[in-house]
Structure formats: C-alpha cells, structure tokens
Amino acid sequence: MPSHPLHAPLRRPRRGMLPTIALTAAVAGALSVGLLGAPALAAQPPATSPGGAPVSTPGSAPVSAPISATVDQPLTDRFEHYGDTAGRWTGADSAYSVQLPGGAVAWLYSDTFLGAVNPDHSRPADSPFVHNSIVVDRGGSLTTYTGGTAAAPASLVTVAGGDEQQDWYWFGDGTVEGSHLRVSLLHFRKTGTGSFDFAYAGSAVASFDLRSMRLEGVTTRPAGTVEWGSAILEDGPWTYVYGVEDLGSTKYLHVARVRTNGLIRAPWQFWDGSGWTADETASSRVMDGVANEFSVSKFQGGYALVTSDTTEILSPHIVLYRSSSPVGPFTGKTPLYTTPETAGNVFTYNAKAHPELGDANTLVVTYNVNSFDTADVYRNVDDYRPRYIDVRFAH
Numbered sequence: 566m567p568s569h570p571l572h573a574p575l576r577r578p579r580r581g582m583l584p585t586i587a588l589t590a591a592v593a594g595a596l597s598v599g600l601l602g603a604p605a606l607a608a609q610p611p612a613t614s615p616g617g618a619p620v621s622t623p624g625s626a627p628v629s630a631p632i633s634a635t636v637d638q639p640l641t642d643r644f645e646h647y648g649d650t651a652g653r654w655t656g657a658d659s660a661y662s663v664q665l666p667g668g669a670v671a672w673l674y675s676d677t678f679l680g681a682v683n684p685d686h687s688r689p690a691d692s693p694f695v696h697n698s699i700v701v702d703r704g705g706s707l708t709t710y711t712g713g714t715a716a717a718p719a720s721l722v723t724v725a726g727g728d729e730q731q732d733w734y735w736f737g738d739g740t741v742e743g744s745h746l747r748v749s750l751l752h753f754r755k756t757g758t759g760s761f762d763f764a765y766a767g768s769a770v771a772s773f774d775l776r777s778m779r780l781e782g783v784t785t786r787p788a789g790t791v792e793w794g795s796a797i798l799e800d801g802p803w804t805y806v807y808g809v810e811d812l813g814s815t816k817y818l819h820v821a822r823v824r825t826n827g828l829i830r831a832p833w834q835f836w837d838g839s840g841w842t843a844d845e846t847a848s849s850r851v852m853d854g855v856a857n858e859f860s861v862s863k864f865q866g867g868y869a870l871v872t873s874d875t876t877e878i879l880s881p882h883i884v885l886y887r888s889s890s891p892v893g894p895f896t897g898k899t900p901l902y903t904t905p906e907t908a909g910n911v912f913t914y915n916a917k918a919h920p921e922l923g924d925a926n927t928l929v930v931t932y933n934v935n936s937f938d939t940a941d942v943y944r945n946v947d948d949y950r951p952r953y954i955d956v957r958f959a960h
Contacts, residue, residue, distance in 0.1 A: 629865065629959050630899060630958070630959075631885075631899070631956045631957060631958050632957050632958060632959055633956070633957045634901055634954055634955070634956045634957075635954065635955055636952075636954055636955075637929055637954055637955045640929070641952070643702070643705060643707070644707075644951070644953075645950075647700075648682065648950065649682045649686070650682075651707070651709075652680065652681045653680075653709040654674075654679060654698065654700055654707075654709040655678045655679065655680060655681070655682050655946055655950075656678045656688070656942070656946055656949040656950040657675065657676060657677035657678065657949075657950075657951070658674065658676055658914075658915065658933040658935065658949070658951065659673060659676075659735065659736050659737075659858060659933070660672060660673075660674060660917070660951040661736065661739060661917065662919045662921065662922065662931075663739040663740060663741060663746060663921075664741075664921035665701070665746070665775060666775065668704070669701055669704070670702045670922070671699055671700075671702075671739065671746060672699065672701070672702065673697075673736045673737075673738070673748055674697065674698045674699070674700065674736065675696060675697055675735040675736050676694070676695075676696055676697075676735070677694070677695050677696075677711070678693070678942075678946075678949065679692065679694070679695065679698075679709070679711065680692040680693050686945060686946055687943060687944050687945065687946065688943045688944075688946050688949075692943075693717075693718050695712070695718055695721070696729060696734060697722055697733075697734055697735060697736045698710060698711045698720070698721055699721060699748075701778065710778040720734065721778075721780065722734050722748075722750060722771045722783065724752060725783070730755070731754060731755045732752065732753070732754050732755075732766070733752075733753055734750040734751065734752055734753075734769070734771075735750070735751045735753065736748055736749065736750065736751075737749030737768075737792075738794055738797040738860075739797065740797050740799060740804060740828065742826045742827075742828060743826060744776075745773065745774070746772070746773040746774075746775055746778070747770050747771070747773075747828045747829065748770065748771045748772075748773065749768065749770060749793060749794020749797070749806070750768060750769040750770060750771050750783065751765065751768055751792050751794060752765070752766040752767045752768065752769060753765055753766060765811070766788075767786065767788045768785075768786045768789075768793045768794060769783050769786055770783070770786070770794075770828055770829050771784075772784070772829065784829040789845050791808040791848060792808050792811060792857065793806055793807075793808035793819075794806060795807050795808055795818075795857060795858055795859055796858075796859055796861045796870075796917070798861045798862065798868075798891055799825065800863065801825070803823070803824065803825060803891075804822065804823050804825050804828060805820060805861070806820075806821045806822065806823065806833070807820055807821075807859070807861055808820075808821065808848075809855060809856075809857050810850065811857060814878070815853055816853060816854075816856065816875055817852070817853050818851040818852045818855045818893075818895075819835070819849070819851060820836040820848075820851055820891070820892045820893075821834060821836070821845075821848070822834050822841065822891075833845070835847060836849055836851065836892045837849050851893045851894070851895070852886075852893060852894065852895055853875075854872070854898075855872045856872045856873040856914060856915050856916070858917055859871060859872035859873075859916070859917050860920075861891065862920040862928075863920070864918075864928065865925070865926070867887050867888060867889050868887065868888045868890065868891050868895075869885055869886070870885065870886040870887075870895045871884075871885050871901070871918040871928065871930060872884060872886075872917070873913070873915055873916045873932065879907075881903050881912075881913055882900060882902075882903055883900075883902040883903075883916040883930060883932060884898050884899060884901060885898075885899045886898055886899070887899075901930065902916075902930065902954055902956065904932060904934075906948075910937040910938040911935070911936045911937075911941065911948060912934075912937070913932050913952075914932065914933050915932065916930055916931065917930065917931060919931065923955070925960075926957060926958050926959070926960055927955055927956065927957050928955075928956045928958075929954070929955055929956075930953075930955075931951045931952060931953055932951065932952050932954075933951055933952075934947070934948060934949065935949060936948050
C-alpha cells in the first residue's frame with residue numbers, strides 16, 4: 566500500500582488519508598475527551614418556541630426547519646459513474662464547488678485518488694494519489710485536472726521548492742474574478758517523523774485560467790494563525806473570506822473581507838467584533854462549533870452557515886446556523902442531516918452547501934467520508950468519496 570502524508574483526521578476530521586494503523590485505546594481516549602485534554606462540548610439543540618418551531622434570536626435571520634433531506638441521486642450517479650469508469654478520478658475530499666461563466670461547475674478537491682477502479686469496486690493498491698485536483702462539470706461531462714502527466718500525475722498546485730512528502734497544499738473555497746478562478750490554499754508542513762508531526766504553515770491563493778484550468782500563479786499571504794479560505798461569499802461590493810483558528814478540539818470562526826475582484830490585489834480587512842481593521846492579529850473569534858471546511862451563502866433572506874457539528878467529537882450531524890449579517894452572529898442551530906455512513910472505523914466530516922446547485926428553498930449539501938482503517942478506502946471506493954444530499958425548506 567502506498568505511503569501518504571498523514572492529514573490528521575484525528576486532530577481535524579477534515580481531509581486526507583490515515584496511516585495504516587488500528588485505532589488504539591489511547592487514541593480512542595483522546596477522542597472521548599478532546600485532543601487538548603478538555604471534555605468534548607455537548608451538542609446543543611436548536612432554539613425552539615413553546616410549540617416546537619425554531620425561533621430567531623437577536624441579530625439572526627428567521628430560522629425555518631428543513632422539511633426533508635434526501636440523497637441527490639443525479640449528482641451521486643454522475644460522480645459514481647465517472648469515478649468507476651473514467652480511469653481518472655476515483656475519490657477525494659473537500660468538494661468545494663464554484664460556478665464558472667457559462668454554467669460549468671469547478672469542483673475543488675484536496676487529497677485525491679486517481680486511476681482505475683477494480684471490478685469488485687475496490688481501489689488498486691498502486692492508485693496514484695495527489696494532494697489537490699479540480700474536476701470540471703460541463704453539463705454532465707466531467708474532466709479531471711491535475712499536475713504532472715497522465716502517466717505520472719502530480720498535485721495541481723505544489724509548494725515551490727518543496728517535497729510533497731514534507732510540504733503540500735490543500736484546497737479551500739474558490740471564486741471567479743474576471744477570467745481567473747481563484748482558489749484558497751492551505752500550506753501544511755511535516756515537523757517530525759511521527760504520523761501526527763505536521764503543522765499549518767500559512768495560506769495563499771492560486772490563480773487558474775478559466776478555460777484551460779492552467780495554473781497561472783500562487784499569491785502567498787502573510788503568516789498567521791487563522792486558516793483562511795474555509796468558505797468564500799461574494800456579496801455586493803465585497804468578497805468575504807472565512808477562516809478557522811484550529812485549536813484541535815475547539816475551532817473558532819474568523820471573518821475577513823476584500824473588495825470584489827480584489828482577492829490577490831486589494832488589502833484585506835478583518836472583523837474585530839465591532840468593525841473592520843487592517844490588523845489581522847485583531848481578528849475576532851465569531852463562534853466555535855464549525856468544521857475546518859463549511860459554507861456561508863445567502864439563503865431565504867439571510868445568511869446560512871452549513872457545517873459538520875464540531876461541538877462533539879467526530880459528529881455525524883450536519884447543522885445550519887442563520888444570520889442577518891455575513892459576519893454573524895450565527896444562531897438558531899438547526900439539525901439538517903445525520904450521516905448514515907458513520908459507524909465503526911468510518912467517519913464523515915466537512916459538510917458544506919453549494920448554493921449554485923440549489924434553489925430558493927433547497928440547499929445541495931456535500932460531506933466527506935473516510936475511515937480510520939486505511940484498508941477500507943482501498944477495499945471499497947465509496948469509503949473515500951463525497952456524498953450529495955438535497956435539503957429542502959418551507960417557503
């Protein structure tokens with residue numbers, strides 16, 4: 566089985582492959598109390614009225630409960646058929662999406678398996694593996710973009726001068742600016758020889774040509790503690806960039822903004838809790854309970870934040886918060902879906918909505934699937950593929 570850099574799903578169930586080890590009692594104990602030694606936070610039920618209907622709280626938009634959550638069969642079938650038959654992309658995580666001019670959709674993936682799928686739906690042990698890729702859906706026809714060559718694929722974006730066993734980029738959310746696709750990059754670096762010896766090293770933005778998906782360049786950002794690019798929201802004259810301050814068992818949401826079409830050129834501003842500042846170190850903790858990847862989108866007259874629930878360790882629950890402002894407060898925690906795959910070694914993580922695929926009353930939501938036993942993702946390709954659901958709300 567090929568050896569891949571560990572991407573810390575125990576520290577952050579967000580992306581990536583696990584080492585070929587069993588989940589030890591020590592690790593299980595760490596999960597039960599949180600990796601920093603503090604007790605895991607209990608999940609909180611959504612606020613409700615005496616009649617049981619969700620209610621809004623000061624500063625939030627009205628919250629409507631979902632009326633159904635079902636598998637999005639067309640998307641599921643499309644990616645399953647492509648992954649099983651194309652001999653190219655066979656599974657990945659992250660699964661951000663960006664609508665391109667003309668209606669195509671770019672799916673942004675982090676750790677990605679390439680190659681063929683065996684007739685028994687297993688993944689060959691020598692399957693190529695890269696840290697990031699893009700799949701473009703043009704009216705149901707899918708095309709995978711990576712670096713390297715067809716015979717020797719590589720990550721679409723690599724750290725300049727780096728060794729991918731030591732330094733790599735994972736993708737965050739993206740946006741279109743003119744003729745360019747901008748994609749958030751998160752740089753991680755190995756710090757030792759142990760499986761969990763690696764750390765966040767900084768963020769950047771990659772630029773791609775919209776027609777060819779050719780990498781045009783990478784714009785690095787000043788080093789900081791917030792992992793920027795967990796979500797991006799275009800709203801009028803501003804592009805809002807959401808980030809996560811990851812403390813292991815606790816993850817805090819931060820918000821920045823930049824003038825529309827200025828992601829790599831204009832100065833960033835950071836929300837300090839009462840206004841905007843140019844000082845990134847003054848960025849305020851807006852809320853906890855978010856995953857490393859989530860979404861913020863305009864929906865039903867307000868702003869909807871969709872995330873895997875991280876108020877409990879490795880939760881199978883996907884939840885929604887609402888606000889009347891893109892900077893929060895995000896309140897009215899509303900359960901959307903409980904992932905049926907979560908059992909035994911298999912876990913789910915990093916749920917997010919894709920507003921360009923839904924409508925005024927429907928959110929298309931994806932989430933990632935992985936396993937504590939690396940053998941599972943080779944034994945069954947479905948154990949390392951995103952899932953697609955439709956969550957419908959009342960008008």
